[in-house]
Amino acid sequence: MTKELIKPDYLFEVSWEVCNKVGGIYTVIATKSLYLKSEYNRHHIMVGPDVWMDTESNPDFIEDPTLYRAWRNQAAAEGLRVRVGRWNVPGRPTAILVDFKQFLTNQNEILTEFWKRFGVDSLTGNWDYRESALFGYAAGRVIESFWRFNLEPSDKVVAQFHEWMTGTGLLYLKSIEIPVATVFTTHATVIGRCIAGNNLPLYDGILDYNADEKARHFNVVARHSLEKKAAQNSDIFTTVSDITAQECRQFLGRPVDVVTPNGFEPSFTPATDEEYDKMREASRKKLVEVASAMCGEEVPENAVLVGIGGRYEWKNKGIDVFIDALDKLNRTDFKGKCVHAFIMIPSGHNGPDKQLASKLAGNPSGYVTRTSHYLMNSEYDAVTRRLNDLKFNNAIGDKVKVYFIPSYLNGNDGIFNKTYYELICGLDLTLFPSYYEPWGYTPLESLAFRVPTLTTSLAGFGLWVRTYYGKNHPGITVLDRSDSNYFEVVDGVAERVKEIATIRKDTRKKYMQNAKEVSEIALWENNIVYYKEAYSKALEKLISVMGSFPVARNVKSMEYKKFEVNQPTWNSVIVSRHLPEGLKDLEILSKNLWWCWNESAKNLFASIDPKAWEASGMNPIAMLDKVSRKRYQQLENDAKFLADLKEVTAEFNAYMALKAERTTPSVAYFCMEYGLDTSLKIYSGGLGILAGDYIKETSDMNTNLVAVGLLYRFGYFNQKLTAHGEQVAEDVAQDFNKIPASPVRDENGNWVTISVAFPGRNLNARLWRVDVGRTELYLLDTDIPENLPEDRSITYNLYGGDWENRLKQELLLGVGGIRALRKLGFAPQVYHCNEGHAAFIGLERLRELIAEQNLEFNEALEVVRASSLFTTHTPVPAGHDAFDEGLLRKYIGHYPQRLKIDWETMMGLGKNNGADVNEKFSMSILAANISQEVNGVSWLHGEVSRDILGHMWPGYLPEELHVSYVTNGVHYPTWTAPEWKAVHAKVFGEEFKTHHYDKSCFEGIYKVSDEEVWNIRTTLRKSLIEEVKRRLSDPSAASHYSPRQVVRIKETLRDDVLTIGFARRFATYKRAHLLFRDLDRLAEIVNDPKQPVQFLFAGKAHPADKAGQDLIKMIVDISKQERFIGKIVFVPNYDITVAKYLVQGVDVWMNNPTRPLEASGTSGEKAAMNGVMHFSVLDGWWVEGYKPGAGWALPMERTYDDQNYQDELDAATIYNIIENEIAPTFYNKSLSTGRSADWIEYIKNCVAQVACNFTTNRMLTDYINQYYIPQSKRFDAVVADDYAQAREMAAWKKRLRREWKNVEVVSVVAPNSAIDNVTLGNEFKGEIVLNIGDLKAEEIGVEILFATVDAKGKFHIQESYEFTPVECVDGVAKYTASINPDRSGLYQVAGRIYAKNPLMPHRQDFELVRWL
16 A cells, blocks of 8 residues: 555545444544544544434434534435534544434435345335435435535545445435445445354354345345445445455455454543553442442452443354353353353343442342343343243352343443443453454454454454464354354353453463453554555546546636625514502512403403403403503502402412312323413413413312413414405414513523424423413414424414424424423423324433333333323314324434334334334324223213224223213303303302312202393303494405494394304314305294394314315305395304303303214303303214203204204204294283293203313313322322332233233133023033133133124123133133123123233233133
C-alpha cells in the first residue's frame, strides 16, 4: 500500500446500529468514529434508523436542533424526516437518524423499483426485512439530499453501508448516478449466519452449498437477495476477516476487494497503571461480593473468576462449550483454586432480583440464586435449562459455581451497577470459544483490559492474532475449531481454566501484560489503513466511471443574488386584565365553570353589563374584557352588587372547600370531547355533551376524578344556511385568552409540556387546565411553534382531517394524556376510557410498568386490565375507529420493543387475529382488551355491544359476556330551567341540595299546584318562541329564510300552540325525514283550527355527511311552503344555548331513530328534566324510560324487514298519536282555568317517574358502585406486595396456556336425546372425565348448557350446570353434576371446559375455553 491514497472530503457511514446498540457493529463504528474525528470532524457523518423515536429514552442520541438546520428544513420539504444531533459515544460524532416508517405506505412501489432495476427479490420479505430495506432507501435519499444541498462538485464523497439492512441505500445512490463512491461491508453473510445458527456444518463443506437454494430453505430469500445485489453493485466490497471473505465469495458471488478488520479504540481503558489497579480491585471486590450473596458461601480471596459475554447465540458464541467445560471441570479431580464463572449474556428479563438486591444492600438472609435478574421465560431459557440438566446448583463445596447475569451491564443494572468493561477488568480469565465469529470483539476487549482470554480459529480475530502477532501469546489461547471437534474444544477450554487457576502471581502478571500487548495489533491506529484503502479504491473506481473531480470549488465570479430575509417568528404572549381590588373575586369566578350551572353566579355576571353579557355569548371571561373602566368604578361603589358578589363568592368557596373531603377512589377519565359551555368549544355532539355533564356531576358529588382531553383551536363549527337551505360550516378560531382554560405552569413558571415520539420528530403539547367546579380537566394543545405545521394542526379540529390525523389525535390523547398525568403527579386507581379514541392509554401504561417496574408484558397487562374501564357509545360495528397496520407501524412501530413483545402480539391487542395484516386495528378491541370491564350506555346498547364485541370471546354466547351497561344521564343543574329549579328546591327536600339523595325525592313534583306547573310551562314556551323570533331576525344567522318569510314566520309562530321539538345531529339513522312522509297529512295536523301543532327543528350535520346535510335542506325547503310557513321552522346554528331554550321550552320532544342505532340519546332526558314529554321510538334510553302517562312511544317490534315500509308505518303511527293522543290531551283545557289537567298530570309523571332515573347523579352513582369501587379494590390487591398478585396471575395463565393443549376428554356422560330419555323431575347424573396432565382439577371448570334457539338462529342459555371435581388420580380428573331441567321442551345441549381461578374478575378475563 505504497500508492498515495485518495482521501474523501466527506464520509457517510450507514448502519442499523448507529445510536442503536444491537451487536458488535455498534462498537466497531463507534470506536472508529472516535479515531477518525481528528481527520474528518463534522465531515464524518453517521446515518442510522430512528427506531427509538422517543429521543428522551435513547441514551445514545443527543438531538441538536441547530445542527444543519437549513438542510433539515430542505429535507423536510423533500419529504424526509430526520433528527440531527450527536451520537453519545466518545468523540460525539455527527449522527442523522432517519425516519423510514413514513415510506411504509408506499413500500410496494419502492421495493418493486429495486426489483426492476437491480433484481432485488423482496417478495417474501417479512416486516423486519421491509423496515430494514426502507431504512436503507431513506438513508440513500438523505445522503442524496445532503449532497445536493451542502456539497460542491469538487467534494469527494464516500458512503459506506454496513450489512444487508442498508443495501437499498447503496442501490438507490447507484440508481440516481450522483458522484458518491460506495463501499458495502458485510460483517457476516445472511446465509452463513443461517447455516451456523441451524446447527449445520458451515466450514467443512462450504463449497458444496448453493446460496440461493439455502436462502429458499431458510426463508431468507429477500435478505440474501438484497445483500447479494448490494455487494455486486458496490464500488468496493469489504468484509472483516478472511473467514468471512470465504463466505462472501461462495454465497454472494463476488470476491472481497479489501479485508477491513475491526479495530479497537483504547481511550476508554484506564490510562495509567494506577487507574487500572484501582478499577480492577473495585471490580473484583464487587464480583466477589455478588457471587458470595448469590451462592450463600463466602468466596475465597484466591478464587479464579472467569466469564463469558456477548450476544445470546447459544452455539455460535460458544456458550454451550463454556458451560460443558465448566461441568467437566466440576466433575474432575481438579484440586486447584475454586472457580466462579459469570455468564454475562443479556437476555429478556424483568429487572434485578429484589431479594438479592436487598441482601446486597445489607439485609442478611439465607436467600440464594443462580440468576441475578428475573428471567422472562426461565423455563425456555437455554442457559438455565442446560445448567439444570448438569445440576449446576452452586452447592456448598462445589469446585465450580456459575452465575447467570442476563442484564445489559450499563452501570445501572440494579445488582452490580458497574459497566461490562469495569466487570471484565475484575476477572482472571475470559472464554469465547465461538463457532461462528466473523471478527470477535469480545476477546479483543478482554485483552485491552489485560485479562487473559481464549478464542478459536473460527473467529476472525483469532486468525488475525495467529497471522499478525508472530510471537508467543500466553495472554490469548486460540483453539483450533472445526465442524467436528466439539469435545476437543471443551477439553481445551477446561485446560485453559486449569492453567490460569494454577499459575503464580508473577506469571499471571506476565499473562496480563501480554494480553495488553496483543490487543495493540488491532488498534484502530493500525487497522484504519485498510478502511482508507477501501475508500480510496472506491473513489478511484468512481473517477474511472465519471471522470475526475474538479480541482477548485465551484465559485462563479460577478454573480449577485438577492438575499432572502426570513419570516418573523411570532410568539403568543398573554396579557392579563387587571380588575379593581374589590372586584378580584370576579376573576376567580369567571375561570371556574361552576358558574355555568349555578343561577346565582350567572345572574351576578349578567348584572355587570347586560348588553356585554349578551354580546359575549354569556362568556364571563370575554365579557369582563368588554366592560368599561367607568363601569368597574361604578361597581366598586355599588353596595348591592358588592353584597351579591360577596354572597356568590361565599357560596363558591364553601362548595370548593369540600374538595378536601373526597373519599371515592381516584379516577382518570379520558374523552376526545367535552361539552361544558359555549365558552369552551371542544365538543361536537352527544359524546361531548355527555362527558361535560359527567364531569360536572363528579364535581357536585365530590368524586376524586381528573379528566383529560384535547384543546381544539376551532372546536364546534358555526352553522350557516344558504338561501337554498344548504349548510355551510364556518370554523371560528377560539381566542384562548377568552376561554376558561389556564396554562399549567411548573414551579419555575414555565409552561408544562409533554412530548410523544412521532416519525422523525417529537410531537410537543402544552397543558391547559379547566376548573369544572371541584374537578380538574387537563387539555393538550399542539398548536405551538416547536411543532411542524402538520403537527400544529392536530388539535385544530375535533375529528378533523384524514385517518392519519385521527391516529395522531388518539395517540396524543392516549399516550400524551398518560404522560400529562404523570408530569402533574397523578397516579389514579382507575382509568376510564370514554369511547375507544383514548385506548392508547393502555399501551403507554404497559410501557410504564414494564420499563419502570420491571414487569413482564403479561404481568403489566394484569395491572392495566384490573384498573381500566371502557365505555362504548357506538351501536354499529362500522362506527368503531380502526387503522391500517401500515399506518400503525409508522407511528407505534417502536412500542413492541418497549413492551418486550413482538409486533404480532401487540397487533393482537386490537385485532381478532394479530397475524392478519389485512385486518384493521380496532381501537374498541384494544380498549376492551386492556380493560377488565366494558359497558354500554343503555340497557339495549349493552345488549347490542355484546353482539358487536362477541367475536372477541368465541367461547361464550353474547348474553354471557361481562359487557354490561350504565344508562347515560344528564346534569340536572345545567339543563333544568331556573323556574323549575326554584320549584324543585322547595319540594325535593334538603338532601337534594347535597347531590346525595334518593331519586324518590322527584315525587315532590306532585306537591306542586297545577296552576304553577302550567304557568312555568307557558312561560318557558313563551321564552323559546321569543328567542326563535329573535334569532330569525338576524339576517346573518337566518339567511335560509327571505325577509318576507321571516316576517311571516314571526306573525304565525305562536307561544300558545302545542310545540314539538326535534333537535340533534343530523344523521340519516336519526330519521329526521320521518315526519315528512305524508305532507298532506302533516299539513292537516299543523293547520288544525282547534288543536294546531307547530314544529321546531334544529341541528347540524357533520361537514363530511352529505346525506345529513341533505336532510336539513329538505326540512328548510318544506318549512318554506305556504302551508307550513311559521308552522315548521328550522332554527339555525344549534349549540348548547339553543338546546337549552328548546329542551326547556317545547311541549313534546320527538325522536325517531332507526332501532337499535341510538346508543342512548340524552336530549330527551334533558327535556324530561323540564317536564317536557318524550315521544320516541323505543330505542336507547327510552326503552327504560318510557312510562305510560309520562310520554309516548312507537312500538318496539319491527313490522317490516324493508326499512322503507317500516318508515312509512312509523310515520303514520306518529301522525295518529299526535292527532289522537298528544294534541287532544294538550288542548283538553278547562273552561274555568284555561289549563289541561290531563297534560299537567303528564308533566308531573314525566318529572317524578322519568326524569328521576336519568340524571348524571344516578349515572355517576352507578359507575362508582359498579366499577370504580370494585376495580379500585382489585387494583390495590393486584399491585400490593410488589405486584405479587399480578405476577401470580400472569404465571398461572402462562402455565395454563402451556398445558391447555394437553387437556383431553376421556369420557362424557351428558343428556343426549338419542340415547337418554330426560324427563322433568328425574335427576340425571352427569359425568365428565378429563386427562388434565399436570394441572389441578380445580383449575378447570366444566359445565353443561341447556339453550334454546330463536327465530333468527341465535342461542339463548336457559340453564347451566357446573360440574364438581370428585377425584383426580395420575392426571385424570372426574367431574360430576346433577342435571334436572326446570321446564320441558326442546333444548340444544353443549358442554365446555374453561380455565378457572378465584382471583379472576370474570370468565372472559382469560381466553381459554373449549367446547366439548
